[in-house]
Amino acid sequence: MANEIDDQDERGSTLKYVVVRDFSRYPGGRLKKHGPFSGEEFRVDVLEPALAEFDSIQIDLTGAAGYPASFLDESFGELGHIYGIDELRRRLTFTCEDDPFLIPIIWEKIELASQETK
């Protein structure tokens, strides 16, 4: 992953991840079996390992062709289901210069999924 690691000795390490550069400009559907660059692939192969390794992750969503609802739900929403919204609020930050409305939508999905019983 050609992403940036920002060591902040006292507060823990931070990963800066740019989706378009490090994952794909064309996010796909929900599950891996549905096609390439799916939400499941993003969560299982990128987000979960990153959360295991880094204390916080800054995700830049700028520049992608779009983020289908199924992709967002399976990648970030499901993460909310696993980790809970409080932990994710502490550890994840999002930026999206070309679609600022995307970020509240992601947090909505995380909140919805975190309320579902496991």
Added chain:
Amino acid sequence: MPTKRQKELRQREILLQQKREKHRLARQGRHYDPNRPLGHKPKINRNFRAVEPIGGRIVLEAPPKMNLSENLAETLEYFEKLRHECISGKCRTIVTDFKSLTELSPAAAVVLISELHRVYEYCGNREMKGTYPNDPNIIAILRDIGFFKFFRIPCPKVDKNTIRSYFKIVPGNVSRGKIADQLIKTFEREQPFELAARRRLYDALIECMDNVHAHAYSKNSDFPELLGEWWMAGYYDHESCEMTFLFFDQGVGIPTTIRQRRHQSLSQRLAWPDHLAIEEAVMVGVSRRDSERHGNGLPSLKEVIDQLDGEGYLRVISVNGEFQYNKQKDSVAKELDIPLNGSLVVWSIRLPGEDMAPTKLH
């Protein structure tokens, strides 16, 4: 521009692919047909029990007008007949006769191509032939929407179509963002989108592909289906300044899929006709699971229309129902006498401008 070497390698690749296809079909006791669509390999339903033909020849004459609006019933009847004769019929030689075709809507062309794609894969030992339309305008439509290229049939030389620019039909069975992006880029050349609208359109196209893969086809079916398959096309009409996106699958249908919801009694399901089921699925969203996180695919299509400036409509035809959502007018839901085998989604969008011809159904 590809180099000479790249062209040679591509040619070699095609020949190797044809050779492999020939051997694969020979192992199944089938004949190789160079006109079969190659490149993308659809998934055949192994549960389907083929019916072998006995002999003889049948000519299936297409109705003069094929569209999914005024001539919907006749058009669907033809598709039904085509499917039956080519897959389960007794005749060994089937001729699809398009000589008398004088009108062909792009939506009908997409469904026709998908049906022919299906019958090519399931026709077994039957020989498929066809006739060219007499009308050069129809040949132009078929050429521009990609019919001849799709089936590798030589295309007669006709004048260029100046009224519409097409995005040639693409089949697929996975959710591929790059294809959705290419379709949108085709229209951006004619009329730029705002970034937000472009993204909503991209999202909606991916949701369509995803829904097909996830829900459209039954896992236990024994029908002659191309499992998980969808077909997508589009065009821009220079007269009416309309962009139209067409998406079709041959699955069990949206009403059937959403009737498989839990906690719904048999009488409840039977009392909910197809067109009302589609309406609810589009306007509200209906999930097979009891979760707000799922079932938002169809409402996202409606959002595309709502969030764009200008006019637009979303039309969904599936099995025995049709629902049309209009931004400026009342929505219409109606029952069909003859079912469409699958689900067709048509978005038509017209961005603001002056002196345009009125929008019409396809």
